[in-house]
Amino acid sequence: MSTVSTKADDIAGILEDEIVSGAIPPGAVLRQETLSERFEVSRTPVREALRRLAALGLVSFEPNRGVRVRSISADELREAFLVRAELEALATEVATPKMTPDDLAEMDRIERRFGELTLELRDQARSGAPRDAALFVEWMQANYAFHDVIYRVAELPLVERIAKGARRTFIGDRAWRARAELDELYAKNDLQHRAIREAISAGSAQAARTLAREHVLSSNRLIEVVLETLGAAGREPGWGQ
Amino acid sequence: MSTVSTKADDIAGILEDEIVSGAIPPGAVLRQETLSERFEVSRTPVREALRRLAALGLVSFEPNRGVRVRSISADELREAFLVRAELEALATEVATPKMTPDDLAEMDRIERRFGELTLELRDQARSGAPRDAALFVEWMQANYAFHDVIYRVAELPLVERIAKGARRTFIGDRAWRARAELDELYAKNDLQHRAIREAISAGSAQAARTLAREHVLSSNRLIEVVLETLGAAGREPGWGQ
DNA sequence: TCGGTCAATTTTGGATCCAGTAAGAGGAGA
DNA sequence: TCTCCTCTTACTGGATCCAAAATTGACCGA
Numbered sequence: 205m206s207t208v209s210t211k212a213d214d215i216a217g218i219l220e221d222e223i224v225s226g227a228i229p230p231g232a233v234l235r236q237e238t239l240s241e242r243f244e245v246s247r248t249p250v251r252e253a254l255r256r257l258a259a260l261g262l263v264s265f266e267p268n269r270g271v272r273v274r275s276i277s278a279d280e281l282r283e284a285f286l287v288r289a290e291l292e293a294l295a296t297e298v299a300t301p302k303m304t305p306d307d308l309a310e311m312d313r314i315e316r317r318f319g320e321l322t323l324e325l326r327d328q329a330r331s332g333a334p335r336d337a338a339l340f341v342e343w344m345q346a347n348y349a350f351h352d353v354i355y356r357v358a359e360l361p362l363v364e365r366i367a368k369g370a371r372r373t374f375i376g377d378r379a380w381r382a383r384a385e386l387d388e389l390y391a392k393n394d395l396q397h398r399a400i401r402e403a404i405s406a407g408s409a410q411a412a413r414t415l416a417r418e419h420v421l422s423s424n425r426l427i428e429v430v431l432e433t434l435g436a437a438g439r440e441p442g443w444g445q
Numbered sequence: 446m447s448t449v450s451t452k453a454d455d456i457a458g459i460l461e462d463e464i465v466s467g468a469i470p471p472g473a474v475l476r477q478e479t480l481s482e483r484f485e486v487s488r489t490p491v492r493e494a495l496r497r498l499a500a501l502g503l504v505s506f507e508p509n510r511g512v513r514v515r516s517i518s519a520d521e522l523r524e525a526f527l528v529r530a531e532l533e534a535l536a537t538e539v540a541t542p543k544m545t546p547d548d549l550a551e552m553d554r555i556e557r558r559f560g561e562l563t564l565e566l567r568d569q570a571r572s573g574a575p576r577d578a579a580l581f582v583e584w585m586q587a588n589y590a591f592h593d594v595i596y597r598v599a600e601l602p603l604v605e606r607i608a609k610g611a612r613r614t615f616i617g618d619r620a621w622r623a624r625a626e627l628d629e630l631y632a633k634n635d636l637q638h639r640a641i642r643e644a645i646s647a648g649s650a651q652a653a654r655t656l657a658r659e660h661v662l663s664s665n666r667l668i669e670v671v672l673e674t675l676g677a678a679g680r681e682p683g684w685g686q
Numbered sequence: 687t688c689g690g691t692c693a694a695t696t697t698t699g700g701a702t703c704c705a706g707t708a709a710g711a712g713g714a715g716a
Numbered sequence: 717t718c719t720c721c722t723c724t725t726a727c728t729g730g731a732t733c734c735a736a737a738a739t740t741g742a743c744c745g746a
Contacts, residue, residue, distance in 0.1 A: 687746100688745105688746085689744105689745090689746085690743105690744085690745085690746100691742105691743085691744080691745100692741105692742090692743085692744100693740100693741090693742085693743095694739105694740080694741080694742095695738100695739080695740070695741095696737105696738085696739070696740085697736105697737085697738080697739090698735105698736085698737075698738090699734105699735085699736080699737090700733100700734085700735080700736095701732100701733080701734075701735095702731100702732080702733075702734090703730105703731080703732075703733085704729105704730085704731075704732090705728105705729085705730080705731095706727105706728085706729080706730095707726105707727090707728080707729095708725105708726090708727085708728095709724105709725085709726085709727095710723100710724085710725080710726095711722100711723085711724075711725090712721100712722090712723085712724095713720105713721085713722085713723100714719105714720090714721080714722095715718105715719090715720085715721100716717100716718085716719080716720095
């Protein structure tokens with residue numbers, strides 16, 4: 205791990221996080237001057253950072269006009285899920301015969317925590333209390349942690365990079381967190397995790413593969429809810445579309 | 446389509462082609478000054494272009510040392526094929542119900558040409574004549590053209606982008622073109638294309654999917670030959686390892 | 687009041703300049 | 717002769733400067 209890094213890399217990393225997390229909303233226009241003031245550097249490293257983000261598909265350059273954070277379309281979102289489904293299926297298949305008892309134990313630990321959080325979320329929704337954002341974030345992280353074990357064991361860095369790139373395309377869309385009707389999907393998620401874990405444990409790579417694929421694809425319903433919410437959200441600021 | 450473009454974009458595009466085609470070999474060190482002289486611009490747009498290539502994974506930055514064209518490792522190459530196999534399977538499945546008679550006719554036309562080229566390649570190899578690079582390139586292009594029809598019909602731009610990114614990771618490795626023993630793989634390729642075409646024509650998305658996946662995966666043997674050749678090739682120039 | 691034209695301002699893209707770092711050559715000492 | 721140290725050189729990363737393009741807004745005429 206190299207301790208040195210360029211300012212351009214640092215800035216790109218920070219902006220990437222902020223875009224992915226939704227702190228910088230889709231459609232926002234990024235001014236080079238503003239960013240250079242914020243990071244207390246000249247525009248040169250800022251521009252290089254923006255080039256990198258553009259290559260990653262997070263922002264788009266309009267020559268002589270500026271860069272704007274790409275807002276993801278309904279089709280893109282659906283497609284991202286398709287890609288994730290295929291690649292997670294692949295990773296799960298590859299990981300199954302490589303799983304050690306320690307790995308399985310880790311999956312269990314994460315899955316137990318995930319189950320608890322799922323119940324908490326459901327209880328909260330049933331009690332009519334306002335959704336706790338921190339709790340939701342924790343649930344989401346536990347969800348990803350489960351899949352991350354699989355990626356780690358599979359040792360497929362390219363697959364991991366692409367799949368994680370695809371899954372983050374909707375982390376930033378915070379709008380959907382508000383919907384209560386998603387709760388049963390959460391519970392389904394939990395059950396599917398358990399099924400995948402059992403298939404892996406049984407050493408059935410094909411079953412694990414199929415389950416992983418269906419797991420991601422079953423988020424289709426969730427996607428549609430998300431899209432509905434997004435459609436209701438106001439248009440983003442910027443140059444006249 | 447915007448007719449305007451920045452020099453950084455132009456340069457990145459040209460360099461990308463040259464790296465992918467192998468004109469700039471893996472391991473080569475790219476000097477900013479040299480590139481700026483070649484393209485008759487200052488180093489600024491060159492650096493931005495290099496940032497983009499780095500984000501695409503084609504080159505790697507070493508802070509204060511320079512950029513070098515990434516040479517693909519054996520594991521990366523194998524993984525790229527796995528990714529392609531999954532995504533082409535997906536694209537084929539999605540494309541099958543959307544195929545029009547015109548699309549099928551185009552596939553036939555391309556496939557017919559592909560079959561001819563395959564025979565030519567085989568005849569040439571049998572006659573002991575030295576391989577004709579131009580013929581090989583044409584064969585390769587016909588091969589890709591077949592798959593491109595599927596991508597076009599599937600209308601999955603993200604899948605297409607990722608899969609094409611994965612498949613080009615080895616176009617640049619020209620070494621393997623010299624191997625005669627690959628000829629039977631070529632013929633197999635041809636047969637598989639026909640099978641995929643028939644499955645699509647029959648409207649069986651699942652069969653087409655499976656065939657497409659196996660088609661790419663069957664290149665495993667080919668990959669191993671490539672790796673063998675790469676292993677024999679001399680080390681690349683540059684900083685010590 | 688509305689639309690169009692033209693100048694002023696803003697902002698980007700590119701060139702040049704400067705500083706800091708890494709590799710390498712050469713010399714001194716063991 | 718080998719090793720270590722220093723000094724030079726080359727090249728990158730970042731800052732600043734300049735030109736060109738686009739947006740804004742004011743002014744004018746219908």
